[in-house]
Amino acid sequence: MHECTAALAAFVASLVEFAEALTVVLAVGTVRGWRGALGGASLALLVLLALVCLLGPVLTRIRLQAVHLALGSLLLLFGMRWLRKAILRAAGVIPLHDEGALYARQTAALRGALPNGVGWDRLAIATAFKITMVEGIEVVFIVIAIGAGGANLLPASLGAAAALALVVALGLALHRPVAAIPENTLKFCVGILLCAFGTFWVGEGMDMAWPGDDLALLLLIAFYAGASFAAIRLCGSITLGSRA
């Protein structure tokens, strides 16, 4: 059960992150040329791979309870921040994320920059490198944190790899941002999954006894979903009140 939930959570979270990176890499490729865009993105992927190879073995040497507590706390900070943003978007407090608008902003900014000289386009490489690193680090963190016990690292990695393959395939096929992905809904679901995993790992790190052991994850998902819907209703009533 744990493995499936870990793979699913990593897949959905990575799908959202890779879709955001793809939007910017596509904008760079279209405006400044594909050599720099793909060069920057590939370089960032290599750095991320090195980061995983470095961090993975280090984590296995630390006491498991300490790893659970530390990664669970970070996962909670990350997941609750994500879930809060999704709640505020669903309640209409902050605007929804729009890949099309991001693509338009990026292409406009890149067109306004100085034209490319001879050789590698440094602006293209830097832009593609930065976005792939920023979004990729989130993916690396999610994979490592969800797989905190060690046993879930492989399913979580496979979930992230499947998401990368899907986004690359969609990018090659469409040649435009993957706006069809219901990003805000996915972020809401992933936020709930990350909070559930974070709470579970923190509880394990604090030596708490979860009722039903691994099945407690399902209870946590249901609990956070209920709390989130309550928060949306509460925030939605404030939004409606302020518009009236």
Added chain:
Amino acid sequence: MTLLKTICAEMLGLFLDDARFAGAILAWLAACWLMLPHLPLAPGLRPALLCVGLAAILIESAHHRAGNRP
């Protein structure tokens, strides 16, 4: 160097974009870690307290942000 700084700032922002919210989460986790083992509670009640506190922080923070929107 600017690129590295931007990436580091983005990384920190993954966890700490709202100090009040992040502080409340960390304070609750620390309180649970330090105090729960010493309270005379049934073992099943400890995880429940941890979850309820985190959910309360989430709802309060979202409510606070909705009330203070520009």
